[in-house]
Amino acid sequence: MTDAPMTVRRxxxxxxxxxxxxxALGLVVLLFGGGILVGLGQSLGYFPAIGxxxxxxxxxxxxxxxxxxxxxxxxxxxxxxxxxxxxxxxxIAFTLVLREKFAGSKITTFLFQVPLxxxxxxxxxxxxxxxxxxxxxARIATAAGLMETPADFPALVFDKGGVAIIxxxxxxxxxxxxLVVLAILQSVGPQYEEQARxxxxxxxxxxxxxxxxxxxxxxxxxSIIVFAFTFANYEIPLLLGVRFPSxxxxxxxxxxxxxxxxxxxxxxxxxxxxxxxxxxxxxAYRRLAKxxxx
Amino acid sequence: MTAVSLRHISRRFGEHLAVxxxxxxxxxxxxxxxxxxxxxxxxxxxxxxxxxxxxxxxxVLFDGExxxxxxxxxxxxxxxxxxxxxxxxxxxAQNVGxxxxxxxxxxxxxxxRVEDILDLVDLPGLEHRKAHELSGGQQQxxxxxRALVVRPKVLLLDxxxxxxxxxxxxxxxxxxxxxxxxxxxxxxxxxHDQEEAVMLxxxxxxxxxxxxxxxxxxxxxxxxxxxxGIARFFRNGNFLRGRRQGSIVxxxxxxxEIAPGSTNGRDGPTVLTVRPEEVQLVTKDTPQDxxxxxxxxxxxxxxxxxxxxxxxxxxxxxxxxPAAFRASNGxxxxxxxxxxxxxxxxxxxDTVAEQSGAAPPNQTTIA
Numbered sequence: 122m123t124d125a126p127m128t129v130r131r132x133x134x135x136x137x138x139x140x141x142x143x144x145a146l147g148l149v150v151l152l153f154g155g156g157i158l159v160g161l162g163q164s165l166g167y168f169p170a171i172g173x174x175x176x177x178x179x180x181x182x183x184x185x186x187x188x189x190x191x192x193x194x195x196x197x198x199x200x201x202x203x204x205x206x207x208x209x210x211x212x213i214a215f216t217l218v219l220r221e222k223f224a225g226s227k228i229t230t231f232l233f234q235v236p237l238x239x240x241x242x243x244x245x246x247x248x249x250x251x252x253x254x255x256x257x258x259a260r261i262a263t264a265a266g267l268m269e270t271p272a273d274f275p276a277l278v279f280d281k282g283g284v285a286i287i288x289x290x291x292x293x294x295x296x297x298x299x300l301v302v303l304a305i306l307q308s309v310g311p312q313y314e315e316q317a318r319x320x321x322x323x324x325x326x327x328x329x330x331x332x333x334x335x336x337x338x339x340x341x342x343x344s345i346i347v348f349a350f351t352f353a354n355y356e357i358p359l360l361l362g363v364r365f366p367s368x369x370x371x372x373x374x375x376x377x378x379x380x381x382x383x384x385x386x387x388x389x390x391x392x393x394x395x396x397x398x399x400x401x402x403x404x405a406y407r408r409l410a411k412x413x414x415x
Numbered sequence: 416m417t418a419v420s421l422r423h424i425s426r427r428f429g430e431h432l433a434v435x436x437x438x439x440x441x442x443x444x445x446x447x448x449x450x451x452x453x454x455x456x457x458x459x460x461x462x463x464x465x466x467x468x469x470x471x472x473x474x475v476l477f478d479g480e481x482x483x484x485x486x487x488x489x490x491x492x493x494x495x496x497x498x499x500x501x502x503x504x505x506x507x508a509q510n511v512g513x514x515x516x517x518x519x520x521x522x523x524x525x526x527x528r529v530e531d532i533l534d535l536v537d538l539p540g541l542e543h544r545k546a547h548e549l550s551g552g553q554q555q556x557x558x559x560x561r562a563l564v565v566r567p568k569v570l571l572l573d574x575x576x577x578x579x580x581x582x583x584x585x586x587x588x589x590x591x592x593x594x595x596x597x598x599x600x601x602x603x604x605x606x607h608d609q610e611e612a613v614m615l616x617x618x619x620x621x622x623x624x625x626x627x628x629x630x631x632x633x634x635x636x637x638x639x640x641x642x643x644g645i646a647r648f649f650r651n652g653n654f655l656r657g658r659r660q661g662s663i664v665x666x667x668x669x670x671x672e673i674a675p676g677s678t679n680g681r682d683g684p685t686v687l688t689v690r691p692e693e694v695q696l697v698t699k700d701t702p703q704d705x706x707x708x709x710x711x712x713x714x715x716x717x718x719x720x721x722x723x724x725x726x727x728x729x730x731x732x733x734x735x736x737p738a739a740f741r742a743s744n745g746x747x748x749x750x751x752x753x754x755x756x757x758x759x760x761x762x763x764x765d766t767v768a769e770q771s772g773a774a775p776p777n778q779t780t781i782a
Contacts, residue, residue, distance in 0.1 A: 313500055316500045317513070318467065319467070320561065321491075321514050321517045323517075330516070
């Protein structure tokens with residue numbers, strides 16, 4: 122007889138945490154999962170609004186065999202990859218300097234972190250003002266007599282290599298990775314390096330065998346965020362990139378906005394591919410970086 | 416096997432002089448303990464020997480040659496810190512083999528040396544554990560093995576046992592002592608625990624406020640402390656003022672004879688001391704030399720003995736009485752200060768009469 126209330130209580134206790142999490146989880150599942158599901162459905166040819174109800178892989182084969190798509194994929198990957206690697210390398214280099222105490226180290230650290238709260242749109246506008254062929258640097262260089270006309274300045278913005286895109290990403294992401302690395306370095310302190318030093322490790326060895334393994338987990342997790350973010354970012358490539366080839370998010374959005382609803386399933390296929398590729402690349406990147414520090 | 420010499424080394428941090436004009440010669444194969452309260456400059460001295468910090472002035476010599484221009488990583492002075500500082504990303508074998516890898520010792524030789532040294536510190540078979548999977552004592556033994564495996568010229572131990580519990584600390588002291596003797600390594604051990612220093616060291620170097628106070632065999636700090644501060648640091652707060660004339664000290668409570676060989680100090684105002692465990696309790700009927708009256712102020716049973724506090728004149732003294740000793744507060748008893756245990760100390764503060772117990776001396780600020 123006494124078993125029944127006990128069981129009820131046990132079930133109630135067991136359900137307590139899931140129930141408490143339910144509102145947040147529901148939101149995520151509904152908004153995110155729902156969106157993905159609808160997108161997946163449309164990409165597979167299920168789009169009743171325009172009379173499509175038969176499942177097909179046609180959209181994927183169209184997208185994946187399209188030379189333009191592959192060019193965009195390569196561009197997007199290259200930009201995200203270069204940004205991720207460079208922002209990690211520069212962040213580590215800067216923080217190694219910033220953790221030392223020197224005259225003006227506080228203000229330098231502050232300046233280093235200024236880009237963090239600045240929106241990406243502002244970063245992009247800043248880059249345009251600075252390094253277009255009619256930008257500040259070109260004008261100063263001309264005024265200083267380094268070039269004959271501002272048009273001699275190399276076309277870094279709206280260039281096919283995406284230099285301006287990478288630069289404005291770097292401006293934002295280096296402080297982001299740096300913030301995490303700096304926090305790790307400060308919590309670790311100089312002791313491990315001192316220990317390594319008395320054991321005979323020179324500066325290069327201390328960095329390679331002591332410091333790097335300590336900061337690598339932090340660098341890994343932040344650079345995964347950087348990669349995922351730059352791979353899927355829309356506004357910076359739209360503002361700073363050439364019209365063709367565009368990065369995948371720009372292509373997907375363009376197709377999505379096209380008045381011809383028949384293009385919508387292809388846009389969805391692109392988005393799904395984007396998500397899957399990003400996921401696979403992240404896994405590969407993580408493995409590579411783990412192997413590299415061993 | 417390297418002899419270490421410190422010549423007039425000083426170290427200043429801003430306005431604070433952390434170590435002042437320190438001179439010390441450490442023989443090859445000797446274990447010296449730097450002893451002193453925290454902040455006395457002993458760790459700073461150790462770090463100057465490793466090269467992790469530079470002396471403001473003075474010189475550090477290994478086997479007679481200055482090492483100041485040799486960077487830490489090539490100096491061969493290996494440090495074991497209070498925290499074990501095992502690299503968290505490596506297992507035990509990788510940690511111990513770290514110095515060998517840095518020196519590019521071949522893999523086979525390194526593996527053999529790591530194995531041998533783990534045997535020596537009594538940790539065989541733990542090669543593949545990570546640091547966090549070890550107990551505190553094991554961690555510190557791995558740290559010790561990691562330092563020993565590179566065959567350091569000088570082994571520097573900066574309070575390596577401070578984080579361990581009491582029993583483990585004693586085991587580790589024996590281990591360190593036996594390994595140091597077996598390998599014949601020159602070693603410097605920093606500690607604030609006088610018991611640890613006495614148990615471990617061939618010689619003790621006592622520091623207060625950045626200044627070396629006394630260097631000598633452990634028993635010298637008990638038999639013949641140089642100053643009241645040193646005596647007090649070794650838990651002896653028994654002081655009696657008087658005026659010395661040859662081998663007699665005339666005090667308010669009577670004349671005290673001291674050993675004729677006692678050379679510390681000369682005639683004139685002086686302070687004498689006898690350790691609590693050397694003071695004898697005597698009865699009135701047995702006339703003896705060096706007997707003075709004392710008034711009991713407290714008696715605490717401690718198990719192996721009783722802690723008796725008396726006043727001689729108006730100076731408080733501690734005495735180790737037999738556990739069965741009985742007396743009431745206010746009783747006047749007779750105590751004897753055995754001639755061979757009376758030592759003369761110089762008075763490094765003028766508050767001897769107010770001092771009691773074994774508290775370390777007051778820190779004085781160095782300008």
